[in-house]
Amino acid sequence: MNEIVEIAPLEEFGEAVAAPQCARAPVGLLAELTHRCPLQCPYCSNPLELERVNTELTTAEWQDVMRQAAELGILQIHLSGGEPTVRKDLEDIVEVAAKAGLYTNLITAGVTLTRDRLKKLKDLGLDHVQLSIQDVDEENAERISAYKGGLAKKRELGQWVREFDMPLTINAPIHRHNIKNLPRIIDFAVEMGAERLEVANIQYYAWALKNRAALMPTRAEFMKSAEIVEEAKERLKGILVFDFVVPDYYAKTPKPCMGGWGRGIMNITPSGKVLPCHAAETVPGLQFDNVRNRRLADIWLNGQAFEAYRGTSWMKEPCKSCPRAEIDFGGCRCQAMAFTGDAANTDPACKFSPYHAAFVATAERESAEANPPNFIYRRVGGASKTPE
Amino acid sequence: MTESTMRTRTIIALASKPSLPNHIKLRHDAGRGRWLILAPERVFEPDEISVEILKRCDGATSVEDIASVLAKEYNAPLQDIIKDTISMLQELSDKGVVKA
Ligand code: SF4
Ligand code: SF4
Numbered sequence: 508m509n510e511i512v513e514i515a516p517l518e519e520f521g522e523a524v525a526a527p528q529c530a531r532a533p534v535g536l537l538a539e540l541t542h543r544c545p546l547q548c549p550y551c552s553n554p555l556e557l558e559r560v561n562t563e564l565t566t567a568e569w570q571d572v573m574r575q576a577a578e579l580g581i582l583q584i585h586l587s588g589g590e591p592t593v594r595k596d597l598e599d600i601v602e603v604a605a606k607a608g609l610y611t612n613l614i615t616a617g618v619t620l621t622r623d624r625l626k627k628l629k630d631l632g633l634d635h636v637q638l639s640i641q642d643v644d645e646e647n648a649e650r651i652s653a654y655k656g657g658l659a660k661k662r663e664l665g666q667w668v669r670e671f672d673m674p675l676t677i678n679a680p681i682h683r684h685n686i687k688n689l690p691r692i693i694d695f696a697v698e699m700g701a702e703r704l705e706v707a708n709i710q711y712y713a714w715a716l717k718n719r720a721a722l723m724p725t726r727a728e729f730m731k732s733a734e735i736v737e738e739a740k741e742r743l744k745g746i747l748v749f750d751f752v753v754p755d756y757y758a759k760t761p762k763p764c765m766g767g768w769g770r771g772i773m774n775i776t777p778s779g780k781v782l783p784c785h786a787a788e789t790v791p792g793l794q795f796d797n798v799r800n801r802r803l804a805d806i807w808l809n810g811q812a813f814e815a816y817r818g819t820s821w822m823k824e825p826c827k828s829c830p831r832a833e834i835d836f837g838g839c840r841c842q843a844m845a846f847t848g849d850a851a852n853t854d855p856a857c858k859f860s861p862y863h864a865a866f867v868a869t870a871e872r873e874s875a876e877a878n879p880p881n882f883i884y885r886r887v888g889g890a891s892k893t894p895e
Numbered sequence: 896m897t898e899s900t901m902r903t904r905t906i907i908a909l910a911s912k913p914s915l916p917n918h919i920k921l922r923h924d925a926g927r928g929r930w931l932i933l934a935p936e937r938v939f940e941p942d943e944i945s946v947e948i949l950k951r952c953d954g955a956t957s958v959e960d961i962a963s964v965l966a967k968e969y970n971a972p973l974q975d976i977i978k979d980t981i982s983m984l985q986e987l988s989d990k991g992v993v994k995a
Contacts, residue, residue: 532926534938580926582938610920610933634918635935674918674935674991700902702991703935745904745989750936 532580533807534766537587537774537785540569540600544590546616547653548641549882550680550715550722552785553589557887562778566596568798570603572775575803577607581773587614589777598627605632612637614678617664618657625664629671636668637705639678642685643695651684653884665699676703681732682722683874689732693739697747704747706736708754712786712841714885721882725874729757755856756870760831761838762856768840769817773807781806783813786841790850816840821851825859907958907984909977911995914954919992921949934992944969948980952993958984 542557564572576584584604591597592615604611612635613628625636638661642648645658668675677696681689689706696704708729709715709722724732736751743749755761765772765784774782779798787793793812807813815821819832826837837843838854846855847862855866873879907913915921920933921941930946932939941949944965951961962980966973987993 580924582924582931582933583936585936612935634920634933637936672917674916676935745906746902748989748991 531770533771533773534581535583535585535772536576536581537585537772538569538572538591539587539589539774539776539785540591540594540597541777542589543593544588544616544885545593545618545654546590546641546657547884547886548651548680548714549718549884550682550709551885552710552713552715553885554713554786554788555717557589557885558777559887563594564777564779564798566599568779569596569600572779572798572803573600573604573609574607575798576604577609579804579807581609583610583612585612585614590616590619592620592624598624598631601628601633602631605634610634615639615664616652616657617661618654620664622667625667626671629673633673635674635676636664637676637678638664638668638701639680640692640695641680643688643691644685647684647688651882662699665701669700674703675699675701676705677701678705678707681706681708681724683724683728683879684722686724686728686732689735690739693735693743693747697743702748703750705750705752706732707750707752708732710752710755712789712845714883716845717883718880719869720873720876721879723756723870723874724754726757726871728874729754754870755839755842755854756867758856759858760856761835761842761854763835764839764841764854767817767836768815769807769813770836773813781810781812783816784839784841786839787812789841790844816850823851823853825857826853829859905988905995907981907988907993907995909957909959909981911958911984912954912956913952913958913961913984913988913993913995915949915952915992916994921946932992934990937990939992944979945983948983949993952984 541560541563542553543560573584591613601611611633613633614637617638640648640661641651641657648658649655665675677699679692693704711719715722736749740749768783774785775798776782780795781798782788782795793815795812796806796810819836822832822837826832838856840850842856843852843854844850846866853860855862857863918935922931922933924931930941932941947965948961951964958980962977963973966976984993988995
């Protein structure tokens with residue numbers, strides 16, 4: 508379950524502290540424990556080629572990853588998927604992670620977790636639950652996820668999280684099929700007693716990229732949603748913290764994807780491949796190491812895939828001489844690859860990219876389509892048009 | 896959930912006794928030689944004075960007492976320290992990092 512995990516690698520307040528460049532330890536580790544998931548969201552950030560259960564790391568291997576992560580200086584571990592709770596050994600992994608001193612965050616769709624299991628996870632040291640919702644309109648949520656009865660289960664999970672006095676974040680991926688319900692999504696988060704709400708416009712990679720024409724909202728819809736969030740932020744100050752992820756297609760400058768390549772976060776796939784970001788496998792010419800045959804710290808510091816686009820030395824113009832080079836690190840390599848054919852190009856989300864106009868035009872054209880294409884649901888084997 | 900169980904905004908005042916919720920961890924990061932606040936999906940890097948305030952947020956000490964200690968330690972006017980302490984704690988409370 509890792510649709511849009513926007514993790515600010517380091518938010519500073521008070522005196523700004525100069526962030527050391529380059530080879531420092533990452534703040535966060537996104538652990539995709541499995542690609543199995545009962546839902547089939549058409550914007551899933553998992554790769555089109557989903558990894559099979561028989562390739563997944565064992566309990567002992569994940570536990571070793573947790574210990575290595577803590578040694579390396581990683582602070583937060585995001586237990587994600589797929590749906591991480593389908594792993595029966597989630598408790599054993601959480602226990603080791605918490606003991607190693609990692610801040611543990613469970614990213615779940617909330618349809619498989621029982622009350623007993625949640626209690627056990629809490630007792631073992633789970634720090635935080637992030638629950639994703641597809642929509643607050645039940646029928647629509649079922650259509651988006653190709654899963655029946657999800658919303659009621661999510662409500663139930665939310666109540667247990669409160670009951671056990673754990674912090675709750677609601678993650679709401681936003682697209683043309685639910686953007687109109689944003690006010691109700693905000694109400695839902697308040698009603699659930701969540702501390703945080705991620706209003707996460709879809710990032711168009713992997714399944715979302717395949718389904719872009721079916722998902723893209725119009726610029727007007729996006730602008731309206733930004734106003735709604737602004738108003739709600741003021742009204743709910745001290746009650747609900749908002750994270751608003753802007754869609755790249757309507758942005759002027761890109762996001763520092765993953766806090767900069769090989770800088771803030773690393774991602775481990777179910778089979779143990781270590782990636783600079785979850786879409787990195789779409790960038791040609793990269794070699795990915797596996798935790799099964801190399802130490803995590805060595806991979807982070809010296810792995811070819813991490814070195815390839817770390818820092819700014821790989822940049823071409825206009826990034827190379829841009830004052831924002833060390834702020835956004837030229838945006839996303841995977842998006843540059845997908846849209847311009849060269850991962851070392853400026854992210855087309857940037858207004859200085861020669862591809863920017865075409866990028867924006869694509870979104871405008873697709874979102875204006877009165878009858879968008881059907882979803883291509885996320886599932887093993889992929890590319891089938893209808894839910895099972 | 897009914898109105899009465901819904902949360903309201905906490906306003907930090909002189910008599911407030913702030914503390915960190917269980918899920919917020921103030922931790923010294925020896926490797927990087929700095930203090931960090933670990934929060935859901937966030938890591939904050941507090942400055943020196945914020946760290947001094949946060950260390951004293953034990954749920955038993957009032958904002959007024961925290962500020963008096965710091966005013967002495969830093970040899971600074973109490974009123975200024977009170978003002979800074981309240982505004983910093985209010986900001987952190989709004990971010991869900993401090994409760995009172
Ligand atoms: S299918 Fe949906 S719920 Fe499952 S991992 Fe993907 S985005 Fe998350
Ligand atoms: S030119 Fe490159 S560095 Fe400058 S804003 Fe655009 S993406 Fe960022």
